[in-house]
Amino acid sequence: MTWIERLYLPAIFQGLSITIKHLFKKKVSLRYPEVKRAFAAVYRGMHVLKRDEQGRENCTACGLCAVACPAEAITMVAAERKKGEENLYREEKYAAIYEINMLRCIFCGLCEEACPKDAIYLTDRLVPSEYSRGKFVFGKDMLVEAVDQRIDISKRKKVYEI
């Protein structure tokens, strides 16, 4: 090494200049809880079971999502709609129990693709964390959207040509 190199000062200043340059660069991270990054339109997160415009559940428990599911995360029990429940369920048959095991689910979106009734959609919501495994089996209480708090799925909605 020459004596200038042995001083180490040029190397130190070179290093510092890189550090200082980064201070003025655009930050790559966000301050998460206050600022949230936008999801991609095709993001596949927690499922929602949709209702129609009149607030009736779309799902008829046809079982196509469950048979399409490669992780076998979906189970359901069907029931027949009784008189007086026409405002709750759109068709003669409905899902009395509908469960998705979120630990099994791989968020591939095949259930959404299989659904003939526009009932299940994957949304940009994240699956909340829990302390016990049992709580990850989401029933209808977690999945069906509330009548007054609709989940927007317009970006993922399928368009049929018939």
Next chain:
Amino acid sequence: MPIVTIDGRTIEVADGTTILQAARLIGPEVAPPAMCFYTKLKTSGGYCRTCLVEVTKGSEKDPRPMPKLVASCRTTVMDGMEVGNLKSEKVVAARKSVVEFLLLNHPLDCPICDQAGECYLQDLSYDHGSAKTRTDFERRTFDKIDIGPYIQLHMTRCILCYRCVKVADQITDHRVHGVMNRGDQSEISTYIEKAVDNDFSGNVIDVCPVGALTDKTFRFKSRVWFTKPIKAHRNCNKCCGKVNLWYKGDEVLRVTGLKDQWGEVEEFICNTCRFDTKKTSDWTIEGPSQISRTSVISANHYEVFVKPTEFTLNNVTPLQIEGENNS
């Protein structure tokens, strides 16, 4: 003994054999689909027109082709006859139109229909139909008729194949249902809503190619593909007692007759076997029934899965090049 050629494949059959039966003897590749014909029911066939074939050569004596497509379930073969099924463009186009006609009034409520997954109309429209509908007319609807505690009738799904009427005529003691009205208004009905209450009435469920007649005790219990068919038999003094038990977990959800390759029951079973004996202890279990790999019923059941390494490698003969001395 006439010799008949169907789609280029020749077979010698007995006198009086129909084209459909001759095609079935050759194999499923050339057999036309049939929605109304049923081997075990006399005078069935000739209503649905799905089995239309083209006869390009009438017989050895009279080689002129038949002027129109013929219903293969009702036309007997003649010596030297040449028939085009899937290899005939006319037949493929005609079958597509027939499917369109059958679906004209069909509600397409497969998601709530208990037949979905083992429905022959579903298979037929997948294989031969079009993915789009061209009509926007209202589909016909009917007043609901309750035909007893065991059988559910959905008249809207009916394609008027008359199979159930033939069962009522030929298998059960006295006919209690038939087809009322004419043309577009035709409907299956028990005469003045008489309950279907004799011992073999449950067979109308098995012969129905669509979901018009389904098992009321199985209604909405489970989709077909979540249940597993198990062959079983019991001593029954009324019928053969050989059935398929459809299990979900440890529970028998449904009992049906054994079906052959063409979707026809091998032997008709009685209502006691079908509706009243739904405990494993009632039956002697024989083992799982064979379900076609392509059927949705075998989806997600891995018991017959063969690992790629288990193919018999020793049977593969090494590639040999012609003219080369293989020393």
